[in-house]
Amino acid sequence: MSKSEIGLLGLGTMGAALASNIADNGFDIAVFNRTTQVTRDFKAAAGALSNRITATETLADFVASLASPRAIILMVPAGDPVDSQIAALRPLLDDDDLIIDAGNANFHDTNRRASEAGDKPFLGIGVSGGEEGARFGPSIMGGGKKQSWDRVAHVLTAIAAKHDDTACATWMGEAGAGHFVKAVHNGIEYADMQMIAEVYGILRDGMGLDNAAIAKVFDRWNAGALSSYLIGISARVAEARDSDTGNPVLDIIVDAAGQKGTGRWTAIEAQHLGAPVPAIEAAVAARNLSAARDLRRIGEDMFGAAPRALDGALTIDQLEQALIAGKIICYAQGFQMISAASDQFGWDLPLPEIAKVWRAGCIIRSVMLDDMATALTDAPDKNLMFSSIFADALKANHEAMRQVVAQAAMHGLAVPALSSGLAYFDSMRTHRGTANMLQGQRDYFGRHGFERLDREGRGFHGPWAD
Ligand code: 6PG
DSSP states (O other), rough: OOOSSSEEEESSSHHHHHHHHHHHHOOEEEOOOESSSHHHHHHHHGGGGGGEEEEEHHHHHHHTTSSSSSSEEESSSSHHHHHHHHHHHHHSSTTTEEEESOOOHHHHHHHHHHHHHHOEEEEEEESHHHEEEEEEEEEEEEEHHOOOOOHHHHHHHHHOOEEEEEESSSEETTTTTHHHHHHHHHHHHHHHHHHHHHHHHHIIITTOHHHHHHHHHHHTTTTTOOOHHHHHHHHHHHBOOOOTTTGGGGGGSSSSSOOOHHHHHHHHHHHHHTTHHHHHHHHHHHHHHOHHHHHHHHHHHOOOOOOOOOOTTSHHHHHHHHHHHHHHHHHHHHHHHHHHHHHHHHHHOOOHHHHHTTSSSSSOTTTHHHHHHHHHHHTOOOOOGGGGHHHHHHHEEEEEEEEHHHHHHHOOOHHHHHHHHHHHHHHOOOSSHHHHHHHHHHHHHHOBBBOSSSSSOOOOOGGOOO
């Protein structure tokens, strides 16, 4: 029997979709899953693709069915399962066989695995787009040795989403670079989703729109500057009805958000890097707050329900403008964080290419990314907010964002990510800030010293030192 060009281990939702995508693009693929029945079911359901799929039932058969040097994609849950699978595979592999971790790994783990692999080829690739993306074209962010990437680039670019004719699959740099970029993608995803949810709250509680009307608003926005996957699916979620009861699905979904951790990793890593991403941090905190439903009920009983009708204080157009400004700010924070990591970790992360790889296939795809790629090509080190195109957009929209945040505050509608985004914008346009007070306080209680505006040097102390 002829050997398969590539192998995939782990036929969960994402693994099965990715394996089908690979077969669909004309590559022979061998698959293996710990539970054999899953492998059999996958092959049986593959239809016309099944002649490209070799279903194997032992790890040894799986490895033996692959052409050398082998390339094996791992699609198992992030964390310990990845290490266990690598440990189980290594004794069966040759030194030049390539292992590719395509799960949502923490990039620190990918760095460690790359170093443990030594000279043995290892890639960590971030794959975005959910099940549909995995099946029909994800966005792929690769990390590891460039020569390892080059070995499988033809497969990865073939299965990736295409923007015009450009494949959304790019090598980002060594070791954990791909998973790092994927983590920031998810941080932006969290912030973008949270801002949309906040605006949904204003439409629902502040303006009294029903779900069908909210879906129409999102659909209209999706035809303009906000056009993006997340706005599109928000319209679909808002209009959907429960097949059992006929009620709007949104009205029966519990208001407590789950999270697998990637957004949290972004916030934590941003703190380590000293790279401010407050809108992303606010979004992570908002998910945590959402989970505290019992406490929130106690709070509502104690203080009274907060959301109050806006009575015409805001227009739907202002909400759209606020989201436009908010979205730019989320991405600006994410790209600044990537730039900081590139410096600190000695990567040469290609900022314009990252904007390009997010243009199709991934969850944060949006019409704005084309302009972001251009802005980052022109001035990769500049905060995206200061590029001419996005500066103009912010000038046109930040007053509406301010109105939305102010009116939301006045009416008890919580908008943590929008507020935080606005505070970031205002901080970034204020040359004379307020940290002189912090420095004075630090020096007062700890003789930490400060710099002076009127003299060169550092380590000055205030009169309290005497
Ligand atoms: C993607 C998604 C995907 C997934 C994450 C985030 O890019 O396709 O980010 O990776 O949705 O698991 O999910 P949580 O919301 O559970 O953190």
